[in-house]
Amino acid sequence: MSxxxxxxxxxxxxxxxxxxxxxxxxxxxxxxxxxxxxxGHCYFQLREGDTTLGGVMWKTAWxxxxxxxxxxQRVRCTGKLGLFGGKVQLYTNVLEPAxxxxxxxxxRARTERLRRDGLLDPGRKRALPRFxxxxxxxxxxxxxxxxxxxxxxxxxxxxxxxxVAGCKVQGPEAPASVxxxxxxxxxxxxxxxxxxxxxGGSKEDLLAFMDETLARAxxxxxxxxVSAVGHEIDTTLADLVADAVAPTPSAAANVVxxxxxxxxxxxxxxxxxxxxxVGRAIDHRRQRVDGLSRRLRHPRERVARGRSDLQQLRGxxxxxxWRGLDQRRDRLAGLAGRLDSLSPLRVLQRGYAVARxxxxxxxxxxxxxxxxxxLTLTLAHGALDVVVEGTGRS
Numbered sequence: 001m002s003x004x005x006x007x008x009x010x011x012x013x014x015x016x017x018x019x020x021x022x023x024x025x026x027x028x029x030x031x032x033x034x035x036x037x038x039x040g041h042c043y044f045q046l047r048e049g050d051t052t053l054g055g056v057m058w059k060t061a062w063x064x065x066x067x068x069x070x071x072x073q074r075v076r077c078t079g080k081l082g083l084f085g086g087k088v089q090l091y092t093n094v095l096e097p098a099x100x101x102x103x104x105x106x107x108r109a110r111t112e113r114l115r116r117d118g119l120l121d122p123g124r125k126r127a128l129p130r131f132x133x134x135x136x137x138x139x140x141x142x143x144x145x146x147x148x149x150x151x152x153x154x155x156x157x158x159x160x161x162x163x164v165a166g167c168k169v170q171g172p173e174a175p176a177s178v179x180x181x182x183x184x185x186x187x188x189x190x191x192x193x194x195x196x197x198x199x200g201g202s203k204e205d206l207l208a209f210m211d212e213t214l215a216r217a218x219x220x221x222x223x224x225x226v227s228a229v230g231h232e233i234d235t236t237l238a239d240l241v242a243d244a245v246a247p248t249p250s251a252a253a254n255v256v257x258x259x260x261x262x263x264x265x266x267x268x269x270x271x272x273x274x275x276x277x278v279g280r281a282i283d284h285r286r287q288r289v290d291g292l293s294r295r296l297r298h299p300r301e302r303v304a305r306g307r308s309d310l311q312q313l314r315g316x317x318x319x320x321x322w323r324g325l326d327q328r329r330d331r332l333a334g335l336a337g338r339l340d341s342l343s344p345l346r347v348l349q350r351g352y353a354v355a356r357x358x359x360x361x362x363x364x365x366x367x368x369x370x371x372x373x374x375l376t377l378t379l380a381h382g383a384l385d386v387v388v389e390g391t392g393r394s
Contacts, residue, residue, distance in 0.1 A: 011083050018081040027077045027090060028098050029053065031069045033204045036062070044069070046077070046090070055079075055090040067095050071203035072103030103207075110212045110237060119219040125243045126224045128256060129192045131263075134161045135256055136185035136194040136223075138178055141166030145199040145249040152253035157260055163188060169198035169229070174208030179217045186222060193256055194221060196238060197228040197249045209236035218242055228252035354378040366391045 029046030040059035079092030165181035168174040209229045215237040227242035246252035355363040377384040
């Protein structure tokens with residue numbers, strides 16, 4: 001008959017077996033969770049695929065260790081196995097890094113893909129509206145994050161309208177839930193800026209915002225997005241692609257909304273500058289009116305001066321016209337004299353004649369005519385019809 005064990009005796013026996021067969025063990029795994037509560041002890045979880053093992057490092061050993069592991073990092077633990085609450089647990093006094101874990105490698109690969117697609121380029125980040133009228137918030141509808149955000153926004157800029165799209169912000173279903181919340185806010189169409197936020201938590205709680213699909217959805221938003229999902233020491237993929245980043249929901253409200261006191265000071269300054277500009281414009285126009293008034297005080301004198309100026313201009317114009325006419329008359333007379341001196345009539349008046357054949361051609365050579373040819377002689381006064389009786393040379 002098999003031995004019947006009680007829970008306590010089996011637990012004691014298992015602990016003895018651990019102490020006997022594994023008094024010291026070196027174990028490698030990927031950090032899945034890590035917490036350090038007020039007690040100062042470090043509680044963590046090692047995982048490999050779907051298999052997990054809890055671990056603890058007591059306060060003294062934790063404070064003496066300079067290594068601070070992060071979620072997703074691969075570590076090497078030295079210690080012993082024990083039972084706590086019926087579960088096997090690793091009690092370690094040495095924690096060392098053992099290279100990159102699968103999660104770290106995957107996040108690095110996602111980051112590189114986003115960078116390759118230009119989604120991490122600082123130049124694509126958009127400025128937030130200075131005075132947003134409608135702000136969308138994607139967060140847990142019943143969490144502390146939305147309460148903090150609404151409180152600060154009410155203090156700073158109560159005139160803004162805030163639309164809340166509730167979604168899961170932790171766990172494997174969170175990425176798709178946040179994407180649906182973003183799509184809902186986009187469909188509304190009135191949001192000028194959207195805030196994606198959640199309260200504090202462990203690094204593992206932020207894994208939803210390391211999702212590549214969610215990061216690409218934020219990057220494709222038609223309006224600027226503020227990511228406020230972690231603390232200053234945590235950077236998620238959502239932070240890398242967002243247009244602005246804030247460490248907490250309250251800080252996000254400070255980023256999105258102007259302080260109404262600062263707004264009042266800005267408006268007062270604007271009013272002062274506007275008043276000064278109006279005053280300067282009035283002074284300028286007053287000076288212009290005064291100048292026009294001075295110019296209109298003695299219109300008769302101005303008309304008299306104008307009439308005198310007009311008469312002077314008229315005289316100058318008449319003199320210029322007559323000078324031009326005289327110059328052209330003299331030039332024309334000169335040209336007429338030159339033409340007259342070159343006129344054939346002048347030659348004929350000196351006793352010469354012009355001989356032409358009956359068809360009108362000139363005769364310039366005696367050898368070109370013969371006895372009996374008829375010619376016409378043009379004289380200074382009249383013409384003669386003659387018959388050639390003979391030719392010769394002078």
